[in-house]
Amino acid sequence: MRLLRLLSSPRLTLILLAIIILVLILGTLIPQGLSSQEYIKKYGINLFRIFNFFKLTNLYHSFCFFFLLFLFAFNLFLCTLRNLKSRKNTGLIITHISIIVILSGSLITAIFRKKGFLGIYEGQIKEDFLIGEKSFPLNFKIILEDFTVEYYEPDIHQLYVYLKDKDKKFFFKAKNLENYKIPGTDYSFRILKYICDFFIDESGKIINKSFQPKNPAVLLEIKTPQTKEERWIFAKERPRHKDSNIEFFYDFRELIKDYKSKVKIIEGEKVLTKTIRVNEPLKYKGYIFYQASYNPEEPDWTGLQVSKDPGYPVVFLGFILLVIGLFGNFYKKKI
Amino acid sequence: MRFSLFELTLIFYFLSIIFYLLDIFKNKKIGDKILILGFIFNSLLIFERWRLAQRPPLANMYEAIVFFSWSVALAYLIFDLKFKLRFLGLFVGILLSLNFVFASFLDSEIYSLVPALRSNWLAIHVISYFLGYGLLTISFILSLFYLFSFNKLSLDILKKFDFWSYQLVSFGFLFLTIGLLTGAVWANVCWGSYWSWDPKETWALITWLIYLFYLHSRYLEGGKGKRSLYLNLLGFFSLLFTFFGVNFLLSGLHSY
Structure with a gap:
């Protein structure tokens, strides 16, 4: 009875909160989840032994931390029961229940979540994914139809200008169609056009061959009071203009907008096609597929993160309850 | 001479400090009005950038400071209305001006958002x-x-x-x-x-x-x-x- 009273005391809530805060701070001061060698290199063998003894290198997943949270949840539970009896503010009761729901949900996540990886080439069919080195079956087939990297059209181009007679270099961040004067000279220039994949077709016409910046180029108009010239400048090749006093270099920076994996899921007769993007995962049968990585050297390969987390719906419910409870609390208070 | 919205915001936030000080000595109530003007320009600055960037201007330190200042001004103005916290105006004015001075040293170019x-x-x-x-x-x-x-x-x-x-x-x-x-x-x-x-x-x-x-x-x-x-x-x-x-x-x- 005495223990129960201690466990349900508000004073314990405050003490536990303070301890949790301190433990969390400690966990950000000591880097988490590095290899033993890295710790020894950074802190020396003795300090590493202490870290290891107290499980400080994986603090947030240690038994002590779990026990701390469990105590906190239990204390919260008892306090909530007491509040329920005295029929206090409903909003507050909901917020306290929501924290218990969130903590239970995260416990489910910690125990039951499957989180793995699936690397796949265009045209390849996969029926499993990897957690670490181990393979787990998916119970359906997934095919990668197409993987593309989407790029932004740059609105600022970085250009270096070299004047041969003065042996001087200038740097510009130039926008389309804006006029730039080269200081101390008569020269000025502007960018007339940008093409991300410059190509000359059979009829001799300049076209944009794709939407990938495979051969980015800008068309410049270079002016002096006497002359006017149009010139293509390429990021990848640099043809020299021997008869001209002015040379331009195009420092192209590609800006990735999104990664898109178009996949097909096949289960028996059922076929589902969807495009996975960074902020748009694919959900199917409790599995969620996320765009996780790509390899610039293998443009037809994509890396998907696979996760199945029965805890998340519970946590999400807790989030909703928490917000409802807090708003309810404010409605009642009417500040 | 034309001022940018950024400069106008900074100027009015700065002026609010002077007027809050004058208010104390002359027992007038001009400081808040100047701060409100600053707040309006701060809002326009955010709005304009949102339109130009075609995304919420909340992605780097410069944008964060500008938006943070806006929220501080908003919080002050609302609670001033409610509780008459005018004696805080001077400090709010100083903080907002410092924020904008700090922001003026940061890179204000509009960058495209990374996929995440x-x-x-x-x-x-x-x-x-x-x-x-x-x-x-x-x-x-x-x-x-x-x-x-x-x-x-x-x-x-x-x-x-x-x-x-x-x-x-x-x-x-x-x-x-x-x-x-x-x-x-x-x-x-x-x-x-x-x-x-x-x-x-x-x-x-x-x-x-x-x-x-x-x-x-x-x-x-x-x-x-x-x-x-x-x-x-x-x-x-x-x-x-x-x-x-x-x-x-x-x-x-x-x-x-």
Whole structure:
């Protein structure tokens, strides 16, 4: 009875909160989840032994931390029961229940979540994914139809200008169609056009061959009071203009907008096609597929993160309850 | 000579300091009006940038400072309307001017969003956080005021200070909570996990827990006055560390 009273005391809530805060701070001061060698290199063998003894290198997943949270949840539970009896503010009761729901949900996540990886080439069919080195079956087939990297059209181009007679270099961040004067000279220039994949077709016409910046180029108009010239400048090749006093270099920076994996899921007769993007995962049968990585050297390969987390719906419910409870609390208070 | 919206905001925030000072000596009420003008230009600055960038202007330090200042001004103006906190105006004016001076040294170019930030959650997550930050900043200034005038003011006024600063924290805490939760939901959409113990996440949680401690210590133990004052200050320092410190000192997923 005495223990129960201690466990349900508000004073314990405050003490536990303070301890949790301190433990969390400690966990950000000591880097988490590095290899033993890295710790020894950074802190020396003795300090590493202490870290290891107290499980400080994986603090947030240690038994002590779990026990701390469990105590906190239990204390919260008892306090909530007491509040329920005295029929206090409903909003507050909901917020306290929501924290218990969130903590239970995260416990489910910690125990039951499957989180793995699936690397796949265009045209390849996969029926499993990897957690670490181990393979787990998916119970359906997934095919990668197409993987593309989407790029932004740059609105600022970085250009270096070299004047041969003065042996001087200038740097510009130039926008389309804006006029730039080269200081101390008569020269000025502007960018007339940008093409991300410059190509000359059979009829001799300049076209944009794709939407990938495979051969980015800008068309410049270079002016002096006497002359006017149009010139293509390429990021990848640099043809020299021997008869001209002015040379331009195009420092192209590609800006990735999104990664898109178009996949097909096949289960028996059922076929589902969807495009996975960074902020748009694919959900199917409790599995969620996320765009996780790509390899610039293998443009037809994509890396998907696979996760199945029965805890998340519970946590999400807790989030909703928490917000409802807090708003309810404010409605009642009417500040 | 034409001024940019940024310069106009800075000028009016700065002028508000002068007028708040004059108000004290001449017993007039012009400071607030000047600050409101600054706030209007600050709003236009955000609006204009949102239109130009075609995305919420909440993606780098410059944009964060401009939006943070806007939230502080908003929190002050609303609570000034409610509780008549005009004596804080001078400090708010100084803080906002310093913010804008700081922002003027930062890179103000508009950059495209990296894939991870291209989401509707960006606006919801960041705006709720900044609304919370604004309210908690005003509460922090009140607490400082309380601390430095502890022996000079009557108990009645100190009690009022304590009450206002508590109201500000509980309101700010609501937005902090929404920010934290939307962050977790977004992380689950984007990174495939609602919690990763990334330093920024952990520090956001620490800040949230300190304010939670503040609210509970008041409620459970009647911890008012100085103790709750120090907790409020502690919460704010933790907030500042989450906002700035983590980016510079600890590495993690949130580094953009």
